[in-house]
Amino acid sequence: MRITFEELQVHNPPADELGRHNPGPIFGKFRVFSGVREETLGYDASHCWRAWIFEQCVGLKLERRNYSIMDDLFDWVYRWRDRCRGGPGCPTPHFHVPDTDMITLEVGGSDDIRFGGWIRDSDANDEDDILFKGYETRNVGDLDEWVSLVLPIHGDYADLIVRKDLLPMP
Numbered sequence: 001m002r003i004t005f006e007e008l009q010v011h012n013p014p015a016d017e018l019g020r021h022n023p024g025p026i027f028g029k030f031r032v033f034s035g036v037r038e039e040t041l042g043y044d045a046s047h048c049w050r051a052w053i054f055e056q057c058v059g060l061k062l063e064r065r066n067y068s069i070m071d072d073l074f075d076w077v078y079r080w081r082d083r084c085r086g087g088p089g090c091p092t093p094h095f096h097v098p099d100t101d102m103i104t105l106e107v108g109g110s111d112d113i114r115f116g117g118w119i120r121d122s123d124a125n126d127e128d129d130i131l132f133k134g135y136e137t138r139n140v141g142d143l144d145e146w147v148s149l150v151l152p153i154h155g156d157y158a159d160l161i162v163r164k165d166l167l168p169m170p
Contacts, residue, residue, distance in 0.1 A: 001140065003115045004102045005030045005041065006150075007161035008067045014129055014157055016061075016121065023131055023157075025059025026073075028119035030160075032103045034111045034140075039103040045077050046122035047094035055124040059095065062121075062131065062158075070101040104167075111140045115162060116153050132158045140166065 016023040025046030032039050046059035060076050067073050074097040081095070107113055116135030120128045134153040143149065145166040153160040 001032075001034075001107045001113060002102055002104045002165045002167055003032050003113075004163040004165070005069045005117070005160065006101070006163050008062075008069060008073065008119070008132070009152075009159040009161065010062050010064050010067065010131075010157065011159065012157050013062060013064055014131070016129070017124060022061045022063045023121040023129055024061030025057055025122050026062060026119055026131065027122065028117060028132075030069075030101075030103070030117035031115065031135075032105050033114040034105055034107045037105055039105050041098045041101070041103060041117075043074065043077075043097040045073070045080075045095055045097065048122050048124060057122045057124045059122065074098065074101065107140045109141055112137055113140055115164075116160065119158070131155075132160060134160060136162070138164070 013021045013023050015021055027044040027046050030041040046057060048055055048057040077095045077097045114135055114137045118133040119131045121131055122128055132155040134155045136151055136153050143166050149164040151162050151164060153162060
């Protein structure tokens with residue numbers, strides 16, 4: 001089975017520092033489980049550091065809009081790295097993203113598969129907020145191997161759009 005994490009639809013971003021509705025910088029994980037097997041795509045587009053009594057965080061912030069996981073979220077880190085080039089004060093060594101938005105996991109014909117993830121923001125001087133946390137469970141036996149299924153996973157502030165493809169074994 002291949003699960004593609006396609007889009008994050010931010011519809012109700014919470015107020016972050018200074019009352020702005022653009023939380024971040026973000027970090028999180030997309031995960032797929034089947035039985036005892038688990039695959040994860042972890043990413044971090046945030047970096048925080050403390051100077052005296054102040055904490056500063058930099059990285060990707062989210063606004064109310066739709067984001068392609070690969071083209072908007074993950075590629076943001078690559079674009080930032082290209083601009084920054086690791087110079088003094090450059091936070092990009094702390095940023096990391098996978099080079100794919102897909103997870104492929106071998107499953108049996110009657111296995112349950114659970115997929116989803118979470119996204120948090122790094123807050124300076126207070127608790128990090130959960131921007132998204134959600135999972136969906138499907139039984140592989142209920143899925144058609146020839147039909148690509150697009151599933152929204154709803155959250156309070158954002159929805160995660162996931163595509164499921166059941167790939168036949170050769």
